Amino acid sequence: xxxxxxxxxxxxxxxxxxxxxxxxxxxxxxxxxxxxxxxxxxxxxxxxxxxxxxxxxxxxxxxxxxxxxxxxxxxxxxxxxxxxxxxxxxxxxxxxxxxxxxxxxxxxxxxxxxxxxxxxxxxxxxxxxxxxxxxxxxxxxxxxxxxxxxxxxxxxxxxxxxxxxxxxxxxxxxxxxxxxxxxxxxxxxxxxxxxxxxxxxxxxxxxxxxxxxxxxxxxxxxxxxxxxxxxxxxxxxxxxxxxxxxxxxxxxxxxxxxxxxxxxxxxxxxxxxxxxxxxxxxxxxxxxxxxxxxxxxxxxxxxxxxxxxxxxxxxxxxxxxxxxxxxxxxxxxxxxxxxxxxxxxxxxxxxxxxxxxxxxxxxxxxxxxxxxxxxxxxxxxxxxxxxxxxxxxxxxxxxxxxxxxxxxxxxxxxxxxxxxxxxxxxxxxxxxxxxxxxxxxxxxxxxxxxxxxxxxxxxxxxxxxxxxxxxxxxxxxxxxxxxxxxxxxxxxxxxxxxxxxxxxxxxxxxxxxxxxxxxxxxxxxxxxxxxxxxxxxxxxxxxxxxxxxxxxxxxxxxxxxxxxxxxxxxxxxxxxxxxxxxxxxxxxxxxxxxxxxxxxxxxxxxxxxxxxxxxxxxxxxxxxxxxxxxxxxxxxxxxxxxxxxxx
Amino acid sequence: xxxxxxxxxxxxxxxxxxxxxxxxxxxxxxxxxxxxxxxxxxxxxxxxxxxxxxxxxxxxxxxxxxxxxxxxxxxxxxxxxxxxxxxxxxxxxxxxxxx
Numbered sequence: 001x002x003x004x005x006x007x008x009x010x011x012x013x014x015x016x017x018x019x020x021x022x023x024x025x026x027x028x029x030x031x032x033x034x035x036x037x038x039x040x041x042x043x044x045x046x047x048x049x050x051x052x053x054x055x056x057x058x059x060x061x062x063x064x065x066x067x068x069x070x071x072x073x074x075x076x077x078x079x080x081x082x083x084x085x086x087x088x089x090x091x092x093x094x095x096x097x098x099x100x101x102x103x104x105x106x107x108x109x110x111x112x113x114x115x116x117x118x119x120x121x122x123x124x125x126x127x128x129x130x131x132x133x134x135x136x137x138x139x140x141x142x143x144x145x146x147x148x149x150x151x152x153x154x155x156x157x158x159x160x161x162x163x164x165x166x167x168x169x170x171x172x173x174x175x176x177x178x179x180x181x182x183x184x185x186x187x188x189x190x191x192x193x194x195x196x197x198x199x200x201x202x203x204x205x206x207x208x209x210x211x212x213x214x215x216x217x218x219x220x221x222x223x224x225x226x227x228x229x230x231x232x233x234x235x236x237x238x239x240x241x242x243x244x245x246x247x248x249x250x251x252x253x254x255x256x257x258x259x260x261x262x263x264x265x266x267x268x269x270x271x272x273x274x275x276x277x278x279x280x281x282x283x284x285x286x287x288x289x290x291x292x293x294x295x296x297x298x299x300x301x302x303x304x305x306x307x308x309x310x311x312x313x314x315x316x317x318x319x320x321x322x323x324x325x326x327x328x329x330x331x332x333x334x335x336x337x338x339x340x341x342x343x344x345x346x347x348x349x350x351x352x353x354x355x356x357x358x359x360x361x362x363x364x365x366x367x368x369x370x371x372x373x374x375x376x377x378x379x380x381x382x383x384x385x386x387x388x389x390x391x392x393x394x395x396x397x398x399x400x401x402x403x404x405x406x407x408x409x410x411x412x413x414x415x416x417x418x419x420x421x422x423x424x425x426x427x428x429x430x431x432x433x434x435x436x437x438x439x440x441x442x443x444x445x446x447x448x449x450x451x452x453x454x455x456x457x458x459x460x461x462x463x464x465x466x467x468x469x470x471x472x473x474x475x476x477x478x479x480x481x482x483x484x485x486x487x488x489x490x491x492x493x494x495x496x497x498x499x500x501x502x503x504x505x506x507x508x509x510x511x512x513x514x515x516x517x518x519x520x521x522x523x524x525x526x527x528x529x530x531x532x533x534x535x536x537x538x539x540x541x542x543x544x545x546x547x548x549x550x551x552x553x554x555x556x557x558x559x560x561x562x563x564x565x566x567x568x569x570x571x572x573x574x575x576x577x578x579x580x581x582x583x584x585x586x587x588x589x590x591x592x593x594x595x596x597x598x599x600x601x602x603x604x605x606x607x608x609x610x611x612x613x614x615x616x617x618x619x620x621x622x623x624x625x626x627x628x629x630x631x632x633x634x635x636x637x638x639x640x641x642x643x644x645x646x647x
Numbered sequence: 648x649x650x651x652x653x654x655x656x657x658x659x660x661x662x663x664x665x666x667x668x669x670x671x672x673x674x675x676x677x678x679x680x681x682x683x684x685x686x687x688x689x690x691x692x693x694x695x696x697x698x699x700x701x702x703x704x705x706x707x708x709x710x711x712x713x714x715x716x717x718x719x720x721x722x723x724x725x726x727x728x729x730x731x732x733x734x735x736x737x738x739x740x741x742x743x744x745x746x
Contacts, residue, residue, distance in 0.1 A: 621742025623677075627668050 017510040019224065022086040022107065025075045029088045029107050029158065032072070032115060035065040037151035043144030051140050055133070058143030059126040062150055066119035069112075076112055082510045084109055087160060087224075099215055106160035106223060110511045113357060113504070114157040114287060117364050121279045122150045124482040128372050129271040131479035132379060142182060142269070149175035153280055157287060162211050162221040165288075169207060169252065172281045173200045179276060180268040192264035199261040203251015210244035213237065227294035241295050242302020246309065249285030253339050256313045260570040262336055263320070266328040270375030273328055278335045278371050279364035286339065286360055289346040290353045293512055297349060306347030307433075311440045314340025316568055318447035322454065323564030325554055326385045327374045330455050331367070334411065337444060338363045344441060345426045352429045353512035354505040358497060359422035361504070365493045366410035366418055369486035373404035376479055377459060380472040387458040388552050391465040396472040399480045401460045403487035408456050410490040412449040412534055418494030427530055432517035442533055449537030457545045465552050653694040661687035674726045674736040678719075685715045 022029065039061025043054050050057065076084050085108035093101040107115075126146060133139045152171025159165035181193025214221045217237050218229040230238060249255065254262035265277050276282070289296060289306060296303050317336030324330040342360050345352035378385060380397055394401045410417035413424060423445060431438030466472070474480070497504045505514065519526060556562075563569060660683055667680025689708040696704025730736050 623738040623741070624669055624672075631665060631669070 017082045017085050017108075019085040019087045019106070019108070020083065022088045026072060026086045026107060027088055028068075029072060029086070029105050030090060032065050032068050032119070033151050033154045033158065035061045035068065036147040036154070040144050040147035040151060043140055043147060046140075048140075051137075054140030055130045055143050058140075058147050059123070059130060061147050062119065062123045062126045065150065065154070066123045069115045069119045072107065073112060073116060076107075076109075081506070084112075084510065093164075098219060100220065101161055101163050102222065103164055104160045105158040107158065108511055109507050110287075110290065110357065111157045113361060113508070115154060117361050118150060118153050118157070118280050121364050121368050121486070122146075122153075122275055124485050125271050125275045125279075125368065125372065128274075128375075128479050128482040129269075131476045132271055132375055133269065136269075138182075142179075145175055145178045145182070146271075146275070149179065149276060149281070153284070156284055160223050162207075162214060162223070162226070165291075166207055166211060169248075169284065170204070172276070172284065173197070173204070173252070176200075176265070176272075176276050176281055179272040180265045182269055182272065183267070186267065188264075189267040192261075192267040196261040196265050199258050200251045203248045203258055206244045206247025206251070210241055210248065213241055213244065217241075223291070230294045230298055233298075235298065238295055238299040239301045242292070242299035243305055245288055245292055245295070246302060246306055249288045249306075249343070250309060251285075252288075253282050253285030253343070254313075254336050255285065255309050255339065255343055256316055259313060259316065259336055260567065260574055263324075263329050263332050263567055266326070266332050270328065270371060270378060273332070274368045274371030274375065277332065278367040282335060282339055283342065283360045283364070286342040286346055286356055289343070290356055290512060293350070293353055296347075297513070303347050303349055307344055307437060308347075310340045310343030310345070310347055311437055312340070313337070314344060314444045315440060315447070316340075318444050318451065319560070320564050320567055321451040322447060323557070323561045325387050327377065327387050327390070327455060327459060328371070328385055330387070330451060331371055331374060334448065334451065335363075335367060337448065338367065338411070341423060341426050341441065341444070344437065345429060348429050348433050350513035350515040351433065351517050352426065354508045354514065355422065355425040355429055357508060357512075358504050359419075359426055361497060362410065362418035362422040362490075362494050365486055365489040366407040369407035369483060369490050370404055370411070372479070372483055372486065373400050373407065376400040376475040376483065377472075379475050379479070381466070381470050384467065384470065387455065388550060388554065389465055389467055389470075390459045391462045391550065392460070393472055394460045397460075397474050399474055400483065403480075403483040404460065405456070406487040406490045408452050410494070412452050412538070413445060413530065414534070415531075416495055418490050418492075418497075421494035421498045424527060424530060428519060428523065428526060429517070431521075431526060432519050435520065442530060445530055446533040446537040449534040450541045453538045453541035454545050457541065458550055462546065462550055465550065648697070650694045650698050653690060657687045657690040657694065659687075660684075660690065672737045672739055674729070674738050674741075677738055678722055678726065682715060682719070685711055 039058050043050060043058055046054070085106070088105040088107060090103045090105070093103045095101075126143070129142065129146065133142050136142065149172060152168045152175055154168070156165055156168030156172060159168055177193050177197045180196050181190050183189045184193070211221050214226050217233050218226050220226065247258075250258045262277060262282065266273055268277070296306070314337045317333045317338075317340055319333075321330050321333030321337060324333060338359070342356040342363070345356035345359065377390065377393060377397065377400060380393075380400075381390065384390070406417065410419040413420040415421075427438060427441045427445065430441040501507075554565075557565070566572065664680045664682075664684030664687060667683065668677050671677050671680065689711050692704040692708045692711070694704075696702060696708075726736060729741055733740060
């Protein structure tokens with residue numbers, strides 16, 4: 001880990017390109033957010049009269065945003081390489097006691113990459129959802145939520161102030177909650193939505209504390225002032241900020257130790273899993289870390305934590321993915337694992353930021369592709385998700401099979417598919433940094449090959465194990481065309497992003513900086529080793545699932561499989577460490593409250609009440625007895641006066 | 648002039664009044680007994696005023712008379728109202744104001 005800590009201050013000077021005020025087309029960047037936001041408002045407030053056309057309005061809003069994004073991209077390409085960052089001020093939100101928040105957007109190379117991914121993949125998934133949600137009577141609402149998500153996600157990546165980013169951050173959390181629980185009549189979906197919401201709140205706590213710390217240290221939460229002031233801030237504060245932002249990223253990106261919600265989130269409709277829980281929202285944590293590069297560059301300990309979290313999660317996710325029989329959960333484990341790779345790369349600093357974003361984008365392509373493929377399979381199989389009930393779907397669903405296969409080749413990293421370029425770069429960077437981390441990333445690649453081959457074999461190849469009343473059929477065109485689009489991106493996206501016009505590394509360099517480390521061994525040798533490991537993973541999966549028949553009932557399995565089926569006891573640990581002690585704490589506090597605080601108050605009231613009940617007896621209501629009392633009293637006064645001989 | 652006979656009379660009147668208040672149930676009789684006690688006090692005031700040769704006690708007696716007149720007005724009105732609603736002037740019956 002030493003090498004991570006030593007190269008902290010490199011690449012600082014050239015990171016900060018000049019941010020210019022936008023003019024012309026770029027000053028209308030806000031339209032990107034306005035289209036889907038307006039779409040969401042129309043769909044959610046429009047009521048039942050839009051039931052027939054709602055899906056078209058939603059898709060149009062998303063597509064308009066994509067067209068706008070492409071126009072902005074072209075405009076940005078027209079500028080020179082280090083003058084592509086634009087500030088789009090909108091209005092002043094508040095200005096109190098020296099703390100000023102401007103609502104403004106920052107359009108630079110990093111946010112541009114995200115905007116294209118979100119609107120591009122988002123639009124394809126909107127189109128796909130038209131077919132997938134066709135028979136759902138709440139389809140209009142579904143598209144409203146999807147548009148809300150796209151708007152919030154765009155705000156998240158375009159904000160120029162951590163506080164504005166936080167609004168988008170919470171917005172995507174809300175949309176995620178609404179969409180996981182979209183089929184709220186299923187108790188499992190409602191519970192999964194709540195779980196995602198609660199776990200995300202833990203991460204949000206980190207975000208709130210990070211923003212508060214920024215106000216203390218820098219007096220502002222705007223990117224400009226925070227990044228400019230980072231150089232003069234004490235390292236302890238920067239490390240604290242880095243760790244708090246990492247906590248926020250862990251919650252949103254389902255990284256260890258806040259990973260438990262993502263697998264349950266698969267209760268949502270499949271397009272949601274593809275868009276939110278694979279391609280875009282769960283990568284927001286990676287965006288946060290890369291965006292905060294100026295802080296992490298100067299906070300070596302926080303960066304070490306990012307690397308560790310990424311490494312642990314990439315192995316955990318991969319192991320969980322190996323044991324799941326639910327196709328969506330196997331893919332969700334894979335998502336966790338791949339985001340672990342991105343986190344790992346982001347934690348490597350300027351040497352890895354660009355590769356983290358590169359892998360994020362290619363992952364967005366192939367994972368959305370595979371999730372939509374899984375949705376297509378479910379669509380044809382009466383919503384069956386158990387892969388032990390699939391098998392032999394190759395012939396019944398040729399388009400789904402072929403597109404899924406391209407995504408599969410991309411994720412396991414076979415050249416020349418997208419994942420090969422991006423994952424290989426991360427493994428290289430990890431090896432260059434630390435041999436142990438590199439080995440973990442390499443093993444992760446092998447496990448990835450294993451579980452994805454398993455999914456592939458159990459679903460599309462091997463013998464048919466369908467339930468009796470199932471008649472699989474290919475999905476309609478409106479669903480297969482987005483699959484084909486995403487499959488094409490899985491095929492060429494990696495090479496295109498890496499080589500066309502200097503590639504993504506050069507594109508992002510003004511934002512993230514660049515740093516190159518020498519590998520301990522030749523690059524070609526590492527690529528060869530990686531490929532051997534990948535092929536070994538494929539071979540093992542074929543030996544276990546391809547060569548012999550897959551049982552319909554899951555076998556008992558070894559202890560690791562049992563643990564992986566239960567998400568490596570993530571829920572059990574949460575229950576034992578957090579839930580139970582929390583319950584004991586609340587119960588004992590309730591006891592103290594009932595017996596202690598309430599006891600004192602109620603006891604005092606009872607004492608006063610009892611005493612006054614006694615005293616009340618004196619008031620008999622008989623005038624003559626009062627008169628006797630008065631007489632006696634007067635008599636006593638007279639006697640007393642006589643005794644003391646008052647004059 | 649010796650004050651003793653007057654004071655003895657005042658004491659007697661006061662004792663009779665006090666016994667009346669304590670022993671009789673009829674509100675009117677109890678009321679008359681109260682008046683008797685007040686007048687016993689007046690007699691004592693006037694006696695002492697005469698004995699000391701000044702007017703302090705006599706002024707006090709006038710005050711007592713005025714107060715007594717006001718008290719009679721209020722008290723009689725209450726007694727009449729109670730009698731009208733309850734058909735009884737017994738002071739023991741009017742014990743319902745207690746909780």
